[in-house]
Amino acid sequence: MLYRVGAFVISLVLIGLVVVLSGASPITVIGRMLSGAFGTADQIGRVVATLSPLLLCAAGLVYTFNAGLYNLGVEGQITFGAIAATLVLRLLHPEGASASLAPPPLTIALAIVAGGIGGVLWGLLAGALHVYGRISEIFAGLGLNFAATGIAIYLIFGPWKRPGVASLSGTQPFDESLWLGTFGQTEATPVALILGLIALAITIVVMRNTYFGLRLRAVGKNLRASYVLGVPARRQLLSAFFICGLFAGVAGALQVVGVFHRLIPNISSNLGFLGLLVVMLVNFDPRWILPVAFFFSALNIGSLQLPLSLGLESSLSGVIQGLLVLFALIGRGLAQRYGRKLEH
Amino acid sequence: MEFNQLLVILATAIAAATPLVFACIGETITERAGVINLSAEGTVMLCAMVGFVVAKATESVWLGFVGATVIGALIALIVAYGTITLKQSQIAIGFVLALLCSDLSAYLGNPYVRIPGPTVPPAFPIPILQDIPLIGPLFFREGDVLVYAGYVLIAATWVYFYRTRGGLTLRAVGEQPAAAFARGHNVVALRYAYTLIGGALMGIAGAAFSLDFKAGWSYRHTAGYGWIALAIVIFGGWNPLRAALGAYLFGILQSLASVAQSAIPDVPTQAFTVAPFVLMILVLVLTSGDWLDRLLSYLPVSARRSLSRALRTAPPAALGRPFEQD
DSSP, rough: OOHHHHHHHHHHHHHHHHHHTOOOHHHHHHHHHHHHHHHHHHHHHHHHHHHHHHHHHHHHHHHHHTTOOOOOOHHHHHHHHHHHHHHHHHHEEEEEETSSOHHHHHHHHHHHHHHHHHHHHHHHHHHHHHTTTOOHHHHHHHHHHHHHHHHHHHHHTTTTOOSSOTTTSSOOOOOOOGGOOOTTTOOOOOOHHHHHHHHHHHHHHHHHHHHOOOOOHHHOOOOOOHHHOOOHHHHHHHHHHHHHHHHHHHHHIIIIIISSSOOTTTTTTTTTHHHHHHHHHHTTGGGHHHHHHHHHHHHHHHHHHHHHHOOOOTTHHHEEEHHHHHHHHHHHHHHIIIIIHHHH | OOOHHHHHHHHHHHHHTTHHHHHHHHHHHHTTTOOOOHHHHHHHHHHHHHHHHHHHHHHHHHHHHHHHHHHHHHHHHHHIIIIIIIIOOHHHHHHHHHHHHHHHHHHHHHTTTTOOOOOOOOOOOOTTTSSSTTTTHHHHSOOOOOHHHHHHHHHHHHHHHSSSSHHHHHHHHHHHHHHHHHHTTTTTHHHHHHHHHHHHHHHHHHHHHIIIITOOOOOOTTTTHHHHHHHHHHTTTTHHHHHHHHHHHHHHHHHHHHHHHHHSTOOOOHHHHTHHHHHHHHHHHHHHHHHHHHHTTTOHHHHHHHHHHHOOOOOTTTTTEEEEEE
């Protein structure tokens, strides 16, 4: 415990040091970030809008992490989910048409389902490369991330380009009837938040109380031993990719129907990588995801105020998140290495 | 297009691949010792920023390179301490550092965005060598100091790997650390050393971007190159010569992409940056499954062995695993 607290304190000191190095006062920065995240209803709405897909991604990553997999491909799974959702929206509401072929709520629901399917496809592709092709899931995932972004950019500039001029700002925005409803005038959508919370709740139950969760952890702890003891290891690994892809794909669809209302090249907004940091920080235990994900979302939104009010770069949120996770890992390592010696 | 013009385009592309060569050789050395430094993306970016800032402040390009090298080695030191001493996951530590250092470069480098700074002295041809047909104009005419230093690095690394005792030990540490330890080698110290050397080379790669081939600093100035370097190391099968070849090939692909861009304007250049990753996956599929062996079994025995050796790209056996000294 001592080592973990010590490492945490060091990370706080380093964060302060970085802020001072950029010529600002840590107190001012904390104040601005707090007011930037919670100052107005609009800002709180944006925190919730960031939190919802982050919860989905983090919940999905719990499965892959517990199976011993580093699913760095989660970004691509979000992106491909968003592409699939956009495809369905375009099919059901062709560009220039005055109304969609199905009632808007059904269209939106189908788009979210399509997003899930798209994410599953991309997740299983990484899974198949790993399980059957014996390729490290890390590099398969990273490669597929770039491939998904490549496809998105191709679609935005090619077949789905805006009438007139194609640009990196994305496809033509969808008809407002296809936008997900929000809390008041904010950016936060109830549907996304509920889906995120449901995904997280299911994950907590599955990991704690089911045989499936136990087998997943067994595979993650020792693949060979669990296989010898009769756990269908391949199926277990593929289901982890399946579930993570599903959640990430839904998150991607929500980015399309709830946040951006169109397909943009960076549709994932790096939420997949942020989800990886969240799950690493809580040491793969889903019960702590909600508070940490909320804190990280608040950092992201709060830091957006920094360029406007203090002339600082908003990447400070990433620096804080990164330092916290890095020193959590180092603290864990120190406790494992030196903590035990004290006990003996 | 005239042949000579094409040669100049290719030569420029080869020269421009120099930062990637440094990064790929650095990562190859580290991985050959059994450590994955997944922080490449962040290391290259942060070192590009530091190199530029130091060079700007001291008015000396070379001090910029020194600064970048030191920071690259420092980041590698965190990787080494976290993974070798504390035995945490190499992927976890490296990945967090990749994100952290990218964000740090954006945050701290903010005041230096888009301002002019010092650059490496201009290109010069190498006498005698530049007159070799084909090779001369491709490799020895359009380069500056860094380009030629890159050639020396590639050759030196290859010789060290495969023709010296130290290189043999390096490879043993990555393949069979327990055996190397039993032979009296200090596995932990060697892994530290090669991780630091690899990180330092990645630092040079970063400064090579900001002080030479992509001069200046901007938000996420070298975005993507670190991940590409990691892909090329696999593409190169952990062999310095093949990794360097991969880096040059990528440079040529990129410049051909911008030529193709004008021919097919519908496809944006960004789509072409996907190519190395798709290639990497294909190479991995082709070389790491057992069906390469099945395919080769149709060939006569004599051809089989040499082809298998040329195509097979098995990673170092102990890559990514901590060394447990019993």
